[in-house]
Amino acid sequence: MKTNSCSMRFRIIMFVLTASVIAFAFIHSSMPSVESAQESESVLDFVTVILKLFGIEPNLSDHIIRKLAHFTEYTVLGALLCSCAYSFDRIKPIKFVPYTVSIGLFTCFIDETIQLGVEGRSGQVSDMWIDFFGVLLGTAVMLVAFWIYRKIRKIN
Numbered sequence: 724m725k726t727n728s729c730s731m732r733f734r735i736i737m738f739v740l741t742a743s744v745i746a747f748a749f750i751h752s753s754m755p756s757v758e759s760a761q762e763s764e765s766v767l768d769f770v771t772v773i774l775k776l777f778g779i780e781p782n783l784s785d786h787i788i789r790k791l792a793h794f795t796e797y798t799v800l801g802a803l804l805c806s807c808a809y810s811f812d813r814i815k816p817i818k819f820v821p822y823t824v825s826i827g828l829f830t831c832f833i834d835e836t837i838q839l840g841v842e843g844r845s846g847q848v849s850d851m852w853i854d855f856f857g858v859l860l861g862t863a864v865m866l867v868a869f870w871i872y873r874k875i876r877k878i879n
Contacts, residue, residue, distance in 0.1 A: 734810040741803040756843025797854040801861025827858030
């Protein structure tokens, strides 16, 4: 009997990775502003060094790095949520998009809400939108990737 779902091992791996990314986001949201700023400055220094190696003189701030980090981590979350959906139905994972997007939006909301209770931090609606657009991008990229994979592998 042929099934449209992935192996249980794949499903478990996707769910563990997804939970790990959510935990990562929540842990970072729980960091006081002083720690968060130090971490952002370290990342800024690293990115600056890398860009200079390629001959690019960056004009970045820790604010931009922080926003890009949020967008990137939520893009990964969107991709993982979509992969969880794919693990249930390899043919039509798109039918789960309302769930993946809702879970992503709820995660963004909780993430920003956590910051309301942390010293020196504040929950921002604009950050929630940045995070949510990351979820949407990650979901869209994975849907396209799954579609291409199906076409190449000729999976019906």
